[in-house]
Amino acid sequence: MRPFFRRHLPGFCLALLTYCLGLGPVFAETRVALVIGNGAYASTAQLPNPSHDAEDVAASLKRSGFEVIQGIDLRQADMQDMTIRFARAASRADVAMFYYSGHAMQYNGVNYLMPVDATLTDEADLKRFVRVDDIINDLQQAKNLRILVLDSCRDNPLAETLKRSTTRAASVGRGLSKVEAPRGTIVSFSTQSGQTAADGVGRNSPYTAAFLKHIEQPQEIGDVFRDISSDVYDSSGKTQLPELSLSIIGKFYLNGPVSVTIAPGHPQAAPRADPCASAEAHWKAAETIGTVSAFEDHLTRFPGCSFASLAKARIEALKQKVALAPASNSRTGSSKDFDGNWDVMLNCPPSGKAQGYTRPLAGTVTNGVFHAEAQVRDGANRLEIDGQIPADGKTTLSARGTTGASAYTLNDLAPGSPYAFTIDAQFDRTRGSGKRNEARPCNLIFVKR
Structure with a gap:
């Protein structure tokens, strides 16, 4: 037994007994x-x-x-x-x-x-x-x-x-x-x-x-x-x-629960599967995608779990955003008009303690579906941008990746830490511009080759 537990085990047992008897919180x-x-x-x-x-x-x-x-x-x-x-x-x-x-x-x-x-x-x-x-x-x-x-x-x-x-x-x-x-x-x-x-x-x-x-x-x-x-x-x-x-990893409680079950001689029944066990992981994925369909999928899979109310709120907010968006008559055509190869330049000026940087990405559009990624080595400092460009060229793209050197991150994150953000963008047939929505301010330029 380790020295710590030899010293503190009697007091710990007394405290646990006190809690279980309802004599006060521990x-x-x-x-x-x-x-x-x-x-x-x-x-x-x-x-x-x-x-x-x-x-x-x-x-x-x-x-x-x-x-x-x-x-x-x-x-x-x-x-x-x-x-x-x-x-x-x-x-x-x-x-x-x-x-x-x-x-x-x-x-x-x-x-x-x-x-x-x-x-x-x-x-x-x-x-x-x-x-x-x-x-x-x-x-x-x-x-x-x-x-x-x-x-x-x-x-x-x-x-x-x-x-x-x-x-x-x-x-x-x-x-x-x-x-x-x-x-x-x-x-x-x-x-x-x-x-x-x-x-x-x-x-x-x-x-x-x-x-x-x-x-x-x-x-x-x-x-x-x-x-x-x-x-x-x-x-x-x-x-x-x-x-x-x-x-956070694991479960933390500020107040309980503590339960003690003693049933000698009786086989323990197999625990029932928790229907919400995967809800948090699925929610993080849905938030990264950030679309109505992603949040609706979460509601379908986990209707009674912790994130259901937030999923409903996100769906309603996104639908209101679409309903309030002014109709654009600036161009007619189809999303296929944007198909081809694109050069993307991401520019993030210095923000707080984080250094500024400029980063090129290679992009493609196929049937209106946009994808761009940065060249990386050994999986570090990865960045990918995805989304759908509608006929009017106005869209919100989703970016995800892993951090590179800590000096370029807002909170001095360790290299390889995952992150995600969204980009409000406007395309025409040969050019486009965008703005990062979350955390630090960044601008993007899109040029069709």
Whole structure:
């Protein structure tokens, strides 16, 4: 028996017995959380809910065994002090969570959180803000599970000030930029990237109300956050859909379940097959494809599983997008007009800590079906782009691949990490242009040979 278990086995058995007898909860891991609510802003619109949100979330997490570092209406120096304390605590923790309610914004693809005393007259003032990338790096020190929650996609009037003060106004985006969850991490935004969320009229924002409703439930943590997303979507009249990115292996529980079954002398019945066992893998594939048919296929296969509500939401959003798209009379013809060989150039300028790059791809169109790929060695730094080009040339393409050198990735991902994004593109017979939708801003040029 290893020394650790010799030292701690008696206490562990007592704790387990206490739990099973219903005498109180047991938390085997070291759990830490930093909870911030900023609403009393000096130089922009004040928010009524964040102080209540932070108080209620902190109380909930304490009931789930977290050591909570809590801050309300923090100035720049206070936010820096608390994030430093959190970084040190996370390095000793098994589970770490960061929760923020308040103003935030994105600039040049980088997300920033705003202290209550911050001003924003030009780009240099962003140094007064807290970078979300730095918080993610602090979270990564926790051993098992890391959770980032941002209830902060509200309209920020200071963003308009920054737009007027810089020649790169296009880099000041609406809402927040999408963050892909690093391995072992859950990232949850109160609404989708590039969108803004409602403040709400009660004590808590709509997102935090759903968070408080579900976070203490004895369910697997991935299911908890999917239920939060579904709850917000339903309670908002299907106008606010949280952005959720999970990259976790195995099952994690903040509250239970623990069960002990003793049946000596009786053969154990064979466990029934779990109809949802493959739902998560299929959902990830459906999201990568991103089409109505892919989400409908997921609903058909897994109608009663965790992602069913999100699949319905994606289908409805895509159908609304098609219905609201203006009809194009600019050209007539068929999708076969685009058939042939195409040269593709992907250009991604520097974004945050990530270096910029330009990458050529070789493409073909056959019967209106587009496919392009980059030449790679040994399967590293792979990139493929696929999609269907309709007769009017307006389409959304799906890209997937694996990362190359870490210096070119937003979150310093290890080489070979999988990623995916979509591209809104417009083709004519011999040329085309496109724009990457998720994470960092990138542009594409298509030229027919």
